[in-house]
Amino acid sequence: MTFQPSDTPALVSIRGLSFSRNGRKIFDNIDLDIPRGKITAIMGPSGTGKTTLLRLVGGQLRPDSGTVRVAGINVHRLGLDELYALRKRMGMLFQSGALLTDLSVYENVAFPLREHTRLPESMIRTLVLMKLEAVGLRGARDLMPAQLSGGMARRVALARAIVLDPMMIMYDEPFTGQDPISMGVLVQLIHDLNHGLGLTSIVVSHDVQETASIADYVYLISGGKVVGRGTPAELARSDSPWIRQFMDGLPDGPVHFHYPSKDYASDLLGFVASR
């Protein structure tokens, strides 16, 4: 029996969401459900607004229409204080890690605790070391962000994202630009943290194999629409040409290799003709 999002209550539910930027429609009336306690992947070609979707869920952007509910709360109806209260329960891992470059690894992970709690220093130390241990970087606590590799920076950012014990984490392209080893480490970490800490994870990615290996459910987005949905196994069996092209990484298909342009021959001759 395969998993369906309707089997578990949704933590994030998106209804009729439309969003456009600079006159370009990025989402056109999409519906999505992120089931609680699962890893849900949102995949699609670059430039389809996957990161934008995470920013809409986090309340950093406002939709043109439609609703985003997180734990039953309509994100875009909240005042700033309530939104910040909700964000304390959501972690987000940016593609770059977004570590504060003037603080050490230890201070970066301690940052949310120092800003939001009045815990004594000894407690902060224990929490930070526990989270750093979880991502395998307890020994790197005194390094500065500039001394870290890309993969390590993401792991530190991950430790920081879980330091307040959020209910969900959003990963923005966690595997991009990683070597195979740190890619494997990140895949393992996302999986283990989700199940070990009882989180809900949203992974935005276009790395099909890695993401499919840990995702419970996958949404494929393209051209502002949800063009495919299902468990990784279902998508692998799909006979939709678009899904086939994306999952198998074929250079040409329903998504063309060429950017839309006028006819090649007349384009080449156009210069002569215009003289």
Place this chain on the structure above:
Amino acid sequence: MNIVLKPFQLLGQSALVGIRKLGRAHLFILHVLTGLPGLVARLDLLIVQMYSVGVLSILLIMISGLFVGMVLGLQGYYVLSDFGAEESLGVMVAASLVRELGPVVTALLFAGRAGSALTAEIGLMKATEQLSGMEMMAVDPVKRIIAPRYFAGVVSMPLLAALFSIIGVLGGYFVGVGLLGVDEGAFRSQMQAKIDFDEDIVNGFIKSLVFGAVVTWIAVFEGYDATPTSEGVSRATTRSVVYSAFAVLGCDFVLTALMFGKD
């Protein structure tokens, strides 16, 4: 038709862009000011920024102040000695420095030294998603990052301007009394008698406070509003210095007219 209208269209467009930006800048500074109560509770953040904005500018300000004062001493002596009024050198040097050169030159140097650094720092934090990341950690970057930098600039500027004026007077004294043989007692006593606390020192202080508020406002806003790319940050840094220079000189004219334009 189109060719006739095009320039007007472009003019209107750039005016609208400018007005929108001005609107954003004002909303932004209001947001920054709301960070003041929180900052009082976190003075450590302010002190760190005062170090990088203020303390690290001290050497530049001192050296510049010394040379400006020495040049004033030389130039003033040549003019005043024609009238046999070289005893007034102290007044001339001190009044020029306290009223005008202290606040203005310090503000221009401050914009180049600290303002550009603030713009670049904030712009890069934006480009590397640090500000966004902070928002997602439920920390308001305007209050946590911008407000300490802004108030550090506002507090540091008058102190630096005062330092500039003091060192400048010493420079003028060194040239006038030490090298050119102006009477030491006359230099001092005329300066003490003619420089008025309210008229000169308080007004100079107000000027430097205004310049500090304006220059730092431009610097932090340009950084925060920068296009988050390397080119965007570089343009924002340039704009920060250029706009600051215009703003300082423009404000200086208005303030001088208001402060010294009576009678």
